[in-house]
Amino acid sequence: MPRIQASTALSRLRVLDLTRVRAGPVCARHFADFGADVIKIETTGDEDLGGARHGPDFQSLHRNKRSMTLDLKSEAGIGIFRDLVKTADVVIENYRPDVKDRLGIDYQSLRAINPRIVLASISGFGQDGPYRDRAGFDQIAQGLCGLMSVTGFPDQGPLRAGAAVADVTAGLLAALGIMTALHERDQTGEGQWVQSNLLQAGITLLDFQAARYTMSGEVPPAVGNDHPTSMPTSAYRTADGHLNVAASGSVMWQRLCDAIGRPELVKDERFAKAELRAANRAALADELNSALSKRRSAEWVELLNAAGVPCGPIYAMDEVFADPQVKHLGATASVEHPTLGTLNILNQPIRLSRTPAAVVTPTPERGDHTDEVLGELGLDAAQIARLRADKVVI
Numbered sequence: 001m002p003r004i005q006a007s008t009a010l011s012r013l014r015v016l017d018l019t020r021v022r023a024g025p026v027c028a029r030h031f032a033d034f035g036a037d038v039i040k041i042e043t044t045g046d047e048d049l050g051g052a053r054h055g056p057d058f059q060s061l062h063r064n065k066r067s068m069t070l071d072l073k074s075e076a077g078i079g080i081f082r083d084l085v086k087t088a089d090v091v092i093e094n095y096r097p098d099v100k101d102r103l104g105i106d107y108q109s110l111r112a113i114n115p116r117i118v119l120a121s122i123s124g125f126g127q128d129g130p131y132r133d134r135a136g137f138d139q140i141a142q143g144l145c146g147l148m149s150v151t152g153f154p155d156q157g158p159l160r161a162g163a164a165v166a167d168v169t170a171g172l173l174a175a176l177g178i179m180t181a182l183h184e185r186d187q188t189g190e191g192q193w194v195q196s197n198l199l200q201a202g203i204t205l206l207d208f209q210a211a212r213y214t215m216s217g218e219v220p221p222a223v224g225n226d227h228p229t230s231m232p233t234s235a236y237r238t239a240d241g242h243l244n245v246a247a248s249g250s251v252m253w254q255r256l257c258d259a260i261g262r263p264e265l266v267k268d269e270r271f272a273k274a275e276l277r278a279a280n281r282a283a284l285a286d287e288l289n290s291a292l293s294k295r296r297s298a299e300w301v302e303l304l305n306a307a308g309v310p311c312g313p314i315y316a317m318d319e320v321f322a323d324p325q326v327k328h329l330g331a332t333a334s335v336e337h338p339t340l341g342t343l344n345i346l347n348q349p350i351r352l353s354r355t356p357a358a359v360v361t362p363t364p365e366r367g368d369h370t371d372e373v374l375g376e377l378g379l380d381a382a383q384i385a386r387l388r389a390d391k392v393v394i
Contacts, residue, residue, distance in 0.1 A: 145202025
């Protein structure tokens with residue numbers, strides 16, 4: 001049965017996906033959504049998925065891929081993997097750094113097989129250095145990178161972000177690195193080793209918060225929902241909940257004061273300049289909470305947007321996907337799973353005008369395409385049966 005391509009954008013690429021859990025699968029998913037032949041190589045032993053195979057997490061991460069099983073610890077299995085490397089453009093792995101060396105699938109070994117290969121390695125803390133061999137998990141990286149220290153309210157202790165932001169960012173950075181390496185390969189004909197890690201991904205996410213320290217030695221504190229430096233930008237109370245408002249700069253500040261019926265606040269000496277509004281943020285919040293609490297959030301969204309003041313509601317997840325703009329953007333996609341039926345999963349967020357991504361096949365069952373991939377390598381039914389009998393594949 002011919003493979004259904006999600007897009008023609010990356011259809012010339014073959015990607016060998018050795019990844020597990022989240023950061024690596026996020027990276028490989030990008031290529032699958034844009035039409036690359038992503039072969040998810042799964043263990044022949046007990047599955048360690050970090051969650052249920054038929055759960056929303058796994059089903060979202062591995063759509064558009066093919067799945068084969070392979071025992072990489074066996075001589076026959078590693079031989080098959082090397083044959084696959086000859087046909088591939090990219091290998092993605094997120095083992096601990098020493099594992100690929102033990103298996104003999106480090107970059108130098110792969111390069112000897114296929115000089116054009118791009119190896120992407122995603123780790124917790126980098127491929128070398130004092131933390132090289134530590135297990136990497138999103139929350140550990142969030143703490144080490146400083147993200148938890150600037151998240152939450154003052155005097156309430158550190159707080160993790162409500163999503164696996166270090167994992168996802170490390171995966172996306174790896175995908176960006178792979179695309180850069182592939183573009184460079186078009187000029188030189190040679191692949192290279194791409195690396196990303198959760199720790200540096202978290203630091204990258206901190207952006208200006210980290211730069212406040214590196215540039216001026218300032219250690220930024222946690223300030224709750226407030227913007228660290230630009231006020232009023234925060235979540236303020238309304239008659240039925242809270243509303244995000246971002247009215248930094250003198251023009252936006254004037255518009256906000258007029259729209260909420262408090263024009264005198266512009267002349268209040270506590271708030272006359274941007275730095276004063278930041279310094280007096282508690283008093284500023286009291287004034288804005290008092291004014292905004294007189295109407296419901298939806299009313300303020302209409303009024304403030306009409307006045308040119310950036311604002312928006314603070315949604316629960318069901319409200320997110322009921323929002324008309326989210327629906328318009330096509331943030332979800334439907335796919336038919338042979339066991340689970342129709343699934344609504346997160347869509348690829350990047351749009352291309354001529355060769356768009358698509359979700360065309362569900363996450364496969366383990367080993368769904370083992371025979372198919374081995375057949376493409378030239379193995380016949382008897383050879384495949386022998387491999388299965390020897391538990392090289394299952």
